[in-house]
Amino acid sequence: MEGKNDKDFIATLRDHGLQVTYQRLAIYQALYFTKDHPSAETIYQQVKKRFPMISLGTVYKTLEKFYEVELIQKVSPVTEVARYDAKMGSHHHLVCLDCQSIQDADGMVGEQRIAIPENHGFQVVRQQVVLQGYCPACKPGNS
Amino acid sequence: MEGKNDKDFIATLRDHGLQVTYQRLAIYQALYFTKDHPSAETIYQQVKKRFPMISLGTVYKTLEKFYEVELIQKVSPVTEVARYDAKMGSHHHLVCLDCQSIQDADGMVGEQRIAIPENHGFQVVRQQVVLQGYCPACKPGNS
DNA sequence: ATTCTTGCAAACGGTTTGCACATAC
DNA sequence: GTATGTGCAAACCGTTTGCAAGAAT
Numbered sequence: 001m002e003g004k005n006d007k008d009f010i011a012t013l014r015d016h017g018l019q020v021t022y023q024r025l026a027i028y029q030a031l032y033f034t035k036d037h038p039s040a041e042t043i044y045q046q047v048k049k050r051f052p053m054i055s056l057g058t059v060y061k062t063l064e065k066f067y068e069v070e071l072i073q074k075v076s077p078v079t080e081v082a083r084y085d086a087k088m089g090s091h092h093h094l095v096c097l098d099c100q101s102i103q104d105a106d107g108m109v110g111e112q113r114i115a116i117p118e119n120h121g122f123q124v125v126r127q128q129v130v131l132q133g134y135c136p137a138c139k140p141g142n143s
Numbered sequence: 144m145e146g147k148n149d150k151d152f153i154a155t156l157r158d159h160g161l162q163v164t165y166q167r168l169a170i171y172q173a174l175y176f177t178k179d180h181p182s183a184e185t186i187y188q189q190v191k192k193r194f195p196m197i198s199l200g201t202v203y204k205t206l207e208k209f210y211e212v213e214l215i216q217k218v219s220p221v222t223e224v225a226r227y228d229a230k231m232g233s234h235h236h237l238v239c240l241d242c243q244s245i246q247d248a249d250g251m252v253g254e255q256r257i258a259i260p261e262n263h264g265f266q267v268v269r270q271q272v273v274l275q276g277y278c279p280a281c282k283p284g285n286s
Numbered sequence: 287a288t289t290c291t292t293g294c295a296a297a298c299g300g301t302t303t304g305c306a307c308a309t310a311c
Numbered sequence: 312g313t314a315t316g317t318g319c320a321a322a323c324c325g326t327t328t329g330c331a332a333g334a335a336t
Contacts, residue, residue, distance in 0.1 A: 019290060019335055031229040037236070037245035039224045040326080055293045060326060062291090063227055073228040075236055075245060076273065077220025081182045081300060084206055085216040086174040093180070093218055094265045102180035102218060105262055119248055121279035122237045130219065130271045136264035162310055162315060183301080198318045203301060205316090224325060 004032070016069040023047075023054055027062050028071070037075050078130050092129040098138035105131060147175075159212040166190075166197055170205050171214070180218050221273050235272040241281035248274060 009029060013020050030046045031038065038046070044059045066072040079100050085093075092105035134140065152172060156163050173189045174181065181189070187202045209215040222243050228236075235248035277283065 021291065021334075023292070028229070031227055035246070037226045037228045039226055041224070043227070053293080057294070057327085058292055063225075064327095065291095067227075070231070071229075073231060073269075073271075075226040075228055075271070076222045076238070077225060078271070079219045081184070082206075082220060083180040083182055083218040084174055084186070084210075085180045085218055086171070086214075088213070088216060094262055094267070095219070096265075097268065103178070103263075103265070105265075119237055120246075121282065122239075122246070122248075122274075122276055123282055124237070124274045124276040125240065126216075126275040128216075128218070128221070128273045128275070130273070131265075131267045132269040132271065133265055133267040139264065139266055164309075164316065166317070196318080200302080200319070201317055207302095208316095 012071070016066075016071045018065065018069060018071075023051065023058055024062055026051055026054070027059060028066065031072060078132065090127050090129075092131060094135070095130055095132050096135040096138050097132055098134060101135055103135070105129075155214070159209075159214045161208065161212060161214075166194065166201055167205055169194055169197070170202060171209065174215060221275065233270050233272075235274060237274050237276065237278070239278040239281050240275050241277055244278055244280075246278070248272075 006025065009025055009032075010020050013024060013028065018024065026047045027043060030043050034046075036042075040056070040059050040063055043063070044054070044056045047054055047059065063072070063074075067074050078095050079102070083102055085102075087104065094103050094105050096102075149168065152168055152175075153163050156167060156171065161167065169190045170186060173186050179185075183199070183202050183206055186206070187197070187199045190197055190202065206215065206217075210217050221238050222245070226245055228245075230247065237246050237248050239245075
């Protein structure tokens with residue numbers, strides 16, 4: 001499953017419609033080769049070791065771009081600002097990528113805990129399922 | 144399922160170990176009686192109609208307190224700053240409430256889409272499952 | 287040659303913090 | 312009476328933005 005070389009990474013970027021720069025290559029590789037889920041700042045520190053002249057702003061712009069073209073995931077946050085909910089039982093949330101509205105997902109709600117088989121001693125307190133997409137009002141096709 | 148009066152809300156706050164103030168009551172009720180998932184600012188605007196002297200800072204402190212005692216949920220963000228992941232297939236994340244480390248959940252990963260039966264025309268693009276809790280290093284009991 | 291990207295620095299905005307006063311218990 | 316919460320304003324800090332110079336195609 002390993003053994004990706006620079007050429008592979010370049011191809012990956014191109015496949016996602018991106019121009020290739022050494023900054024993008026370095027940023028993507030830094031993220032690809034770690035199991036942590038680093039922040040922009042952390043990636044910046046990492047990449048700076050190889051390319052001391054890179055700027056933090058570029059890292060932000062690049063990560064956002066990667067996210068747009070679905071090359072990487074953004075684990076959190078899902079909305080720009082914090083959003084709250086008085087309903088406590090675990091239930092799913094539908095978050096509109098466009099207008100950022102949030103609604104509860106009907107059906108299949110309830111207390112159905114996601115089974116979590118032995119995760120190296122991680123003790124789960126809460127769970128949260130977020131489905132991102134487009135609400136009826138923002139669905140592509142609505143001009 | 145409805146018909147909660149002030150006395151019930153007061154009891155709810157007390158049950159969660161909170162001192163009762165009219166600000167807390169108003170904030171909790173504002174959140175309780177909406178299906179939206181409002182931001183602190185939105186709640187502030189709402190509550191200000193009844194109590195024009197309330198401050199935004201109080202709303203922030205109060206919501207954070209509510210969240211701490213598990214009276215309300217914070218839908219997003221789950222971490223203080225944005226965190227990224229190069230692994231694209233939908234998989235679950237374990238987020239430590241203490242040190243904010245993130246690891247992938249083993250097992251049950253894969254492409255198992257969460258079934259989403261008819262949600263009023265919401266079109267799902269991505270899904271994300273976040274399990275919050277304590278990583279082995281931060282588990283209560285470790286001094 | 288043209289378009290897209292980078293680097294830098296300033297601006298932005300949501301959230302947090304400090305402190306004096308007020309309120310809950 | 313004491314601990315806790317509130318209001319206000321300033322500070323904080325992660326992120327975004329504007330623009331001139333540089334690189335990719």
